[in-house]
Amino acid sequence: MSTPNLGTLRDLPKARLFWPIVTLVALLLLNFAVSPGFFAIRFQNGHLFGSLVDILRNGAPTLLVALGMTVVIATRGIDLSVGAVVAISGALACTIIADSPTPDSLGTVLAAVAVALVFSLVLGAWNGLLVAVFGIQPIIATLILMTAGRGIAMLITEGNIITISSAPYKVIGAGYWFGLPASIVIAGVMFAVAALLTRKTALGLLIESVGINPVASRLAGVRSRGIVWVVYVFSGLCAAIAGLMISSNVTAADANSAGLYIEMDAILAVVIGGTSLAGGRYSLTGTLIGAFVIQTLTTTVYTVGIAPSITLVFKALVVIAVCLLQSPALQARLRSRRASTKGVLA
Amino acid sequence: MTTLISTSARRGRDLLGSRYTPVLVTLVLLILVFAAGASQYRGFASGQVIANLFVDNAFLIVLAVGMTFVILTGGIDLSVGSVVALSTMIAASLARAGWPPAAIILVVLVTTSTLGLLVGLVIHYFEIQPFIATLAAMFLARGLCYVISLDSISITEPWFTAMAQTRIPLAPGLSISPSVIVAAVVVIVAFVVLHYSRLGRTVYAIGGGEHSATLMGLPVPRTKVLVYVISGFCSGVAGILFTFYTLSGYSLTAVGMELDAIAAVVIGGTLLTGGYGFVLGSLLGVLLLGVIQTIISFEGTLSSWWTKIVIGSLLLVFIVLQRLLTARRR
Numbered sequence: 001m002s003t004p005n006l007g008t009l010r011d012l013p014k015a016r017l018f019w020p021i022v023t024l025v026a027l028l029l030l031n032f033a034v035s036p037g038f039f040a041i042r043f044q045n046g047h048l049f050g051s052l053v054d055i056l057r058n059g060a061p062t063l064l065v066a067l068g069m070t071v072v073i074a075t076r077g078i079d080l081s082v083g084a085v086v087a088i089s090g091a092l093a094c095t096i097i098a099d100s101p102t103p104d105s106l107g108t109v110l111a112a113v114a115v116a117l118v119f120s121l122v123l124g125a126w127n128g129l130l131v132a133v134f135g136i137q138p139i140i141a142t143l144i145l146m147t148a149g150r151g152i153a154m155l156i157t158e159g160n161i162i163t164i165s166s167a168p169y170k171v172i173g174a175g176y177w178f179g180l181p182a183s184i185v186i187a188g189v190m191f192a193v194a195a196l197l198t199r200k201t202a203l204g205l206l207i208e209s210v211g212i213n214p215v216a217s218r219l220a221g222v223r224s225r226g227i228v229w230v231v232y233v234f235s236g237l238c239a240a241i242a243g244l245m246i247s248s249n250v251t252a253a254d255a256n257s258a259g260l261y262i263e264m265d266a267i268l269a270v271v272i273g274g275t276s277l278a279g280g281r282y283s284l285t286g287t288l289i290g291a292f293v294i295q296t297l298t299t300t301v302y303t304v305g306i307a308p309s310i311t312l313v314f315k316a317l318v319v320i321a322v323c324l325l326q327s328p329a330l331q332a333r334l335r336s337r338r339a340s341t342k343g344v345l346a
Numbered sequence: 347m348t349t350l351i352s353t354s355a356r357r358g359r360d361l362l363g364s365r366y367t368p369v370l371v372t373l374v375l376l377i378l379v380f381a382a383g384a385s386q387y388r389g390f391a392s393g394q395v396i397a398n399l400f401v402d403n404a405f406l407i408v409l410a411v412g413m414t415f416v417i418l419t420g421g422i423d424l425s426v427g428s429v430v431a432l433s434t435m436i437a438a439s440l441a442r443a444g445w446p447p448a449a450i451i452l453v454v455l456v457t458t459s460t461l462g463l464l465v466g467l468v469i470h471y472f473e474i475q476p477f478i479a480t481l482a483a484m485f486l487a488r489g490l491c492y493v494i495s496l497d498s499i500s501i502t503e504p505w506f507t508a509m510a511q512t513r514i515p516l517a518p519g520l521s522i523s524p525s526v527i528v529a530a531v532v533v534i535v536a537f538v539v540l541h542y543s544r545l546g547r548t549v550y551a552i553g554g555g556e557h558s559a560t561l562m563g564l565p566v567p568r569t570k571v572l573v574y575v576i577s578g579f580c581s582g583v584a585g586i587l588f589t590f591y592t593l594s595g596y597s598l599t600a601v602g603m604e605l606d607a608i609a610a611v612v613i614g615g616t617l618l619t620g621g622y623g624f625v626l627g628s629l630l631g632v633l634l635l636g637v638i639q640t641i642i643s644f645e646g647t648l649s650s651w652w653t654k655i656v657i658g659s660l661l662l663v664f665i666v667l668q669r670l671l672t673a674r675r676r
Contacts, residue, residue: 078477136665139422139477140618144665147605148658154651255651260601264481277475309496312489320468320482327472 016274019325020289023272027296031303038303047176051299053184059295060183061086061242063288065262066269067187067194068235070287073270075211075231076279077131077138082239082266084149085123086259089116089240090247091156098164109168117240123149124236128229146263153255163252173249183245190238195284207231211279269294272322367671368615368664369627376634383637387644393520399636404525405430405587406635409607410614410628411536412580415573417611418540419552420620421476423574425465426581427603428487429458431596433585435491437506438499438595447505455582461487462578466571480574484604491597498596501589509590525587532583536625549573553620609657610635613664634660 031051032038041050065082072079096112097103123145130141175182198204209217210224218224242262247253271277272293273286297318301311324330384391400407409426416423433454440450461483468479501507513521540546548569551559560566589595614631616623638656 130662134666134669136669137618140612140665143605143608144658144661147609147661148655151651151654151658154649155655159649159651264485267478267481271478277478309492310489312485312492314489316482316485316489319485323474323478323482324468324472327474329471329473 016283017286017289020272020274020286020293024289024293024296027293027300031296031300034305035303043179048179048181051303053181055292055295055299056184057181058298059291060181060187061245062262062265062269062294063187063291064190064238064242064245065235065266066273066287066291067191067284068231068238069263069266070270070273070275070282070284071194071198071207071231072138072235073211073267073275073277074207074279074282075228076214077228077231078142078267078277079127079232079235079239080139080142080263081123081127081145081149082235082242083259083261083263084146084153085120085236085239086243086246086262087153087253087255088123088149088156089120089243090253090258091153091162091255092116092119093169093244094162094164094247094253095156097166097169098162103164103166104168106168109166112169113172113244116244117237120236120240120243121233123240124233125229127236128232131232132225132228150255153253153258157253157255159255161252161254165251169248170251171248173245173247183249186241186245190241191284191288194234198284203227208280208282211282265294266291268319268322271326274326365622366624368667369624369630371667372613372615372627372630372634372664376630376637379634379637379641383641383644386641390640390644393517395640397516397520397522397526399633399640400526400529401523402591402639403632403636404523404529405584405591406603406606406610407529407629407632408532408580408584408587409603410610410632411532411625412577412584413604413607413611414536414614414616414623414625414628415540415549415576416476417608417616417618418549418620418623419570419573420556421469421570421573422480422608422618423465423577424477424480424604425461425483425487426577426584426607427600427605428484428491429461429578429581430585430588430600430603431491431598432461432487433458433582434589434592434595434599435494435499435597436595437586437589438501439494441501441503441506442499447503451586454586455579458578458582458585459575460578462575462581463571465578466574469574470567470570488597494597495595496597498594500594506589507593510593523590525590528583528587532580533625533629540625545569545572550621553617553622555621606635606657609661612668613660615664615668617668618665 028038035051038051041048041052043049065086069079069082093112093116096115097108100108100112102108127142127145130136130144131138134141171177171182172186173183177185198207206217206222206227209220209222210227214224239259239262243259246258267277269290270282270287271290273283273288273290275282275286297315298311300306301314306314380391389395409430413423413426436454436457437450440453441447445453465479465483468474469476472479509524512524514524514527515521540549548559548564548566551562551564552566552569556566556570588600592599610631611623611628612618612631613634614623614627614629616627635657638660639653642653642656
């Protein structure tokens with residue numbers, strides 16, 4: 001790394017990830033100012049502990065869902081059904097484990113996880129079918145599964161909250177691997193796989209081209225239908241893994257409240273990370289930062305001692321502010337003002 | 347959408363036949379489902395069961411009317427459920443503080459309309475997608491509910507309890523609640539506005555093609571903002587009707603009601619891309635959802651989650667139907 005000259009320093013605020021990173025750092029510093037022990041990380045019983053680790057761990061499900069959402073949004077789509085898929089996968093896995101005579105055996109847990117993941121692939125393929133083959137608007141196509149999905153989850157749990165006690169299953173959401181919380185490892189692996197697949201192969205380029213101009217990319221020989229199908233399947237898979245984490249963390253499947261509003265958090269993470277909802281250019285790293293901004297925001301509410309009753313208002317105001325700052329109209333206005341002041345100076 | 351307009355000029359008669367098709371399909375389906383219910387269960391085909399469809403869904407009818415305006419312009423309003431909850435909270439807390447009912451209603455309607463106005467301004471002037479802007483409003487309204495109170499507030503105000511208990515007899519053994527009359531007035535006003543006023547024409551024109559509407563010299567910005575004000579106002583009215591129904595205010599009430607409203611509008615034959623649809627179709631959509639709910643409650647053994655699955659399936663059928671119809675027109 002050479003020392004940056006003045007020119008690159010001046011260009012820094014224009015970098016895509018500059019503002020998301022500033023937001024994250026500001027939030028972390030705010031936490032540090034309020035509770036000085038915030039950055040402390042302890043190593044105890046072979047595990048890592050600390051507020052930062054908690055943020056990573058609690059942010060893992062949101063990160064996973066947001067990861068899938070990023071590639072969907074990159075193709076000009078949106079997936080509203082992720083919350084329902086979270087509920088379905090948790091419900092399916094917990095029901096299988098609860099019904100089995102050996103809930104503690106690794107085989108049972110693996111079978112339950114496999115069934116939940118395969119079913120989520122089917123759900124993702126269903127969304128992809130509606131969008132890619134029938135050509136239905138993504139908001140509406142995934143709205144169907146968002147509505148019906150909670151019903152399916154309740155059908156699986158028969159309307160009850162299924163509680164389970166299974167040591168291997170608990171590992172997914174609350175256990176530790178190599179001293180790190182397992183959920184962080186899983187989310188990290190998924191992130192790495194997504195990054196490798198889309199950035200080290202042509203897949204990322206194809207996804208962006210479909211998002212920028214579906215017709216032109218089809219004429220250029222891109223199989224946009226297949227690409228769109230793949231991103232919805234991936235989004236379903238990510239949501240299902242998040243669902244397993246959430247249900248494993250609380251050792252219960254609640255068809256009504258599991259993953260409620262997680263689609264909103266995921267969309268926000270993507271938007272904060274600088275990916276445009278209009279499709280095209282996307283940033284997985286941006287989404288990673290966005291997901292942690294949201295989780296840190298939630299944590300900040302607790303450390304700063306904001307009353308839980310106004311948490312949602314606080315979050316809503318942040319969302320509105322971020323959206324307004326990123327709105328094309330405001331950006332254009334700011335740019336023209338900057339250009340005019342430059343003109344005056346020259 | 348512009349292609350639709352040009353073909354409509356060429357094949358006017360053909361289009362006239364297909365324009366009402368989705369609404370007619372909904373009507374036929376409504377009659378079929380009702381007939382199926384009547385043949386299965388004793389006492390289903392009574393006047394009071396039909397009247398109760400309106401009584402139990404008065405608030406949803408009003409919500410669907412507001413949503414119809416928004417969807418006709420090609421937008422969507424995800425905040426309505428939270429705004430209903432906010433309305434019940436404002437009404438319940440003010441009633442507890444001893445405010446007179448007229449003032450309570452005024453405060454609720456002004457608040458919800460203002461919220462709609464803000465959403466509309468953000469959508470139009472900041473060019474933020476309606477979906478995102480109303481999502482933020484959904485968060486905000488739900489958050490404001492929590493600020494008012496985390497607990498359920500019951501309403502003991504005499505006028506509200508009177509409205510909840512009053513039944514207007516239509517015939518022997520047949521009565522409706524005052525909410526039904528409010529809903530009917532809202533539907534009639536919306537029908538007249540959409541079909542016999544400049545505002546209504548502009549709403550359809552924006553849905554047909556915003557650019558063309560602007561070129562035609564129509565007041566696009568004002569109308570685009572106004573539909574969200576209308577939706578906010580309708581959410582306020584629906585919220586008040588909902589308090590008549592439940593006699594309480596609760597932060598967690600009406601979660602997911604926006605989906606019911608959207609489903610009713612879509613099932614009622616309104617095109618989600620805007621430009622095509624009828625407010626009476628939305629009314630039929632609400633009634634169809636109501637009949638399904640009634641059948642599920644008559645059945646008894648069928649659990650309530652089937653409602654969600656059936657609504658989801660119906661949504662699917664109607665959206666595919668819309669695709670087929672628009673594809674044929676092209």
